[in-house]
Amino acid sequence: MSKVTTTRRGLLRTGAGASLLVAAPSIVRAQSAAWPNKPITIVVNFPAGGLTDGIARAFGQSVSQATGQQVLIDNKPGASGNIGAALVARAPADGYTFLHSVSSTLIQNRVMFKTLGFDPDKDFTIVSGTSSGVLPVVVHKSLPAEVKDLKSFVEYAKKNKVNFGSWAMGSSAHIFAQTLNEKYGLTMEVVTYKGEAPMWQDMGAGQLQAAMGSPQAMNALIVKGEVRGIAAPSKVRARVFPDVPTSREQGFDDDAFTVSGWLALAAPAATPKDIVKRMSDLWVAAADSEPGKKMMDSFALVEKPMPHEEVMADYERLKTVLIPRIVALGMKPE
Structure with a gap:
């Protein structure tokens, strides 16, 4: 876990910078x-x-190629994304520090945690949003072959202990599993991780019976036959499981079973608007670059990233949808 230390020198430097902004806007x-x-x-x-x-790595490579400047990726996991987000919230708003996160960090986390260490609305502006694509729900191979769709999974979970993996508190996977618990009287334990990688490791070890996430991250398990898909919680089927129906196709019509959300590229709120616009354009264009196309294809993503103004509008929409949903499920803040 990273520790951020605010020094007197840093405060003085910040103060000097603020004075410079007032005294010399032309600079x-x-x-x-x-x-x-x-x-x-x-x-x-x-x-x-x-x-x-x-x-982040593929699109960052494209930004680097377009600008001639190095783009460094710094992984700061922990507290369902709050640690890394708080770090960027306190960073200088000069266009040289960005956050790449999931929308749940900025939306769901505010009702999942008593303290975030940042204010999602006041401390950030969202530069661009990239669709997370179809995130299939899969079960471990140890479950009976009869468990092949959501209905049979619910019946299995009524009679057996089930650990359901989620990459973060309040994530789409968490909401999906908790909604199943609430609607069908299940007692599945939602196991929360610091991201997908450790979650899929536990799934491969048989410590999870079900999970939901990106096809690329679970690809090794798919290839080995360790997991099988039972639902696509989206408007379209997952390319890796073309024969697996969507949740709605299976009669699970609650909106919680159709995932809404995206990957957020965000900057400290005071970042100059022209830099936000330029980075937004670079990020959208990155989807058509060679590294971007390769990564998009590997994760089976087809939708282009949303530019700044569009993603900010969708951010406001998602808040009105997802926050009441979590509150209605009775998820208690930690």
Whole structure:
């Protein structure tokens, strides 16, 4: 776990910077126009190996190629993404530190934790949003072959102990599993991890009976036959499991069974608007770059990233949908 130390020198430096902004706005404009003129750091608040990390690395490579500046990926997992997010919230708003996260860090976490260490609405502006694609629900091979869809899974879970993996508190996987518990009288234990990679390790070891996540992150388990898909919690079927129906196709019509959310590239709220716009354009364009296309294809993603204004509008929409859903499920903040 990373520890951020605020020093007197750092505070003085911050104060001096603030004075400079007031005294010489022309200098700020010049610096902004020259952006970027040094390496950019993207903090990923989940471990390496998952979708959030993979997209950050591939798109970051594209930004580096387009700007000629190095893009550094710094993984800061922990507390369902809160540790990395808090780190970026306190970073200088100069366009050289960004957060790559999942939308649940900025939306669901506010009602899942008593203290975040940051204010999602006041401390960040969202630069771009990349669809997380279809995140299949899978079960471990140890479950009977009869467990092949959501209905049979619910029947199995009524009679057997089930640990359901979630990559973060309040994530789409957490909401999905908890909604199954509430609607069908199940007692599944939702096991929360610091990202997908450790979750899939436990699934491979048979410590989880079910989980939900990105196809690429679980690919090794698919290839080995360790897991099988039972539902696509989305509007379309998963490319890796084309014969597995969506939740709605299976009659599970509650909105909680159709995932809404995206990967968020965010910056400290005071980051100059022109830098936010330029980074947004670079991030959207990255989906069409060679590294971006390769990563998008490996995760079976087809939707292009949303630019700044569009993702900010969807952010407001998702808050009105997801926050009441968590409250209704009775999830208690930690």
